[in-house]
Amino acid sequence: MSLAELKLPDYREQLPEVAARFRRISQREVILRVDDLKKSFGANGSEHIVFNNVSLNIHRREFICVIGPSGCGKSTFIRIIAGLDECSGGTVLLDNHDVSGPGPDRGMVFQGYTLFPWLTVKRNVMFGLEMRGKSHVTAEAEARQWLDMVGLAKFEDLYPHELSGGMKQRVAIARALANEPRILIMDEPFAALDAQTRCQMQAYLLQIWKKVDVTILFITHDLDEAAYLADRILVMGSNPGRVVEFIENPVPRPRSAAQFISPEFLSLKKRLEELIHPPVETGEEEKLPMIKLTVAGDEVE
Template sequence: MSRPPDASPDPPPSREVGERLARNRARPVVLSIRSLEKRYEGSDGSFLALRGLHLDVRHREFICVIGRSGCGKSTLIRIIAGLEEPTGGEILLDGKAVHGPGPERGMVFQAYTLFPWLTVRGNVVFGLKMAGAERERAEYEAMRWIDLVGLGGFANHYPDQLSGGMKQRVAIARALASRPRILLMDEPFGALDSQTRTRMQGYLLKICRRVDVTVVFITHDLDEAIFLADRVVVLPPRPGPVQHVMDVPLPRPRRREHLLDPTFIRARRHLDAFIHEDEPDDEPEVPVHGLADEVRDVLEF
């Protein structure tokens, strides 16, 4: 694992946190990524998106994957979901190689992707219907998931009648209704405003406490990653093995106050060094040309 020279060592976890992390490490591996490679062949040569990627995700872990834009985060999660085939390496779920998409790997997309012609209930029932569940049983199950995400009163609404946050809750309920072994989330809150995003993070953690599920969560927001995750995985800016894995030294359940905790801030600074490594510190000074004199006076003042 390479490490930038100015990065401080991993922040030390408290005893309580250390015990929880140790318990996590003792759990069985659910998802195993083995020397994954993805190369896109285009008309103007090939483009390497991922190379030599290894990662193990343990049962009931919450993993956040971060990295600079264009580092292949989305490609990674799409390959895990089976929406794209890797050009090398393999994905093991419970020790068995997987090919193509399947309901045991649920996915929540940034763009909601709810079926507009189905009601909230219809959307959540969808996966159960595909699996051939009996209709009444499926509707009953679906309502439980809808209640879990707090949308019991909206079961008969169409997606177009819901706000962005509500749509994403439906998408989460829809993915969970198929009882996936692992829940894949591709920047699910990226399109939401910051207040809604904060609320959604709380919802998600609450849901994960009550549901037996393992989560791989892609984000570019460091605060979000630290706030949600047990472990934060940093992908390298150029294709290569995982650059860094950080155990988040915060206790659970997470609370908003943790964002101001010195531990949190240290963890954030620690990750910052990876993400913003060898980027210029300050923007170069741009001379103010072509502005009217009055404006320049104001600016200089």
């Protein structure tokens, strides 16, 4: 079969174990309910709509990836869920409670390194725990548990500048999880890492997610990353931002690098590519201005 013929498998028929997993997921409680969400800037007349009509339900312990072109409102969307930004319409319910401001039920990990540089690794993780009123002894014990979980127990006394990028993000994950959030919100957390470290971090994150009762909402622009990590992938479009499709990932778990060339993985990626890069309409090319080359024979195909 050629790649062009690949279609997203109807896993309900072809992959019964995947279908069974999605049935189990759909039976879990809905943890995040987003209904007709809208964000815009400016007043009537000069209103700039970032996105509108965004509705979705996420079940407990689902791993959701969000992809879409730059500027379609992915970060704005999750900032609203995090309570860092206000919406212009619609509702966000977390555990059936209206989201109106940040709270410990939501943990955040961003692309940029956000650790406190003047605190050690352990103190960075302890910070939120002590803020929430835990004693020094309890906070220290819990911080050590979380650092163990991300494989950094040996590095607890180092300062952030002594860590590699991947290690910093592991501390950031430990710090976010230490507050026992219901949902972990991650905005391109591995985008600044080199390709090999990024792959290791993805595998780490899946291991951690298996052990912790947490739902993950993860923005990425890397289609492989989304296909490797997600249960479902929210594809957003732009002008204005909107939900294009919410795709169930047919790649079976547990995931491994070997699956990157499996028919399910390739067909999912092909579908994502189609949605992210719709074909250029015929005639569009002719509309582009021709910029004359000065050297004859420099034609490209």
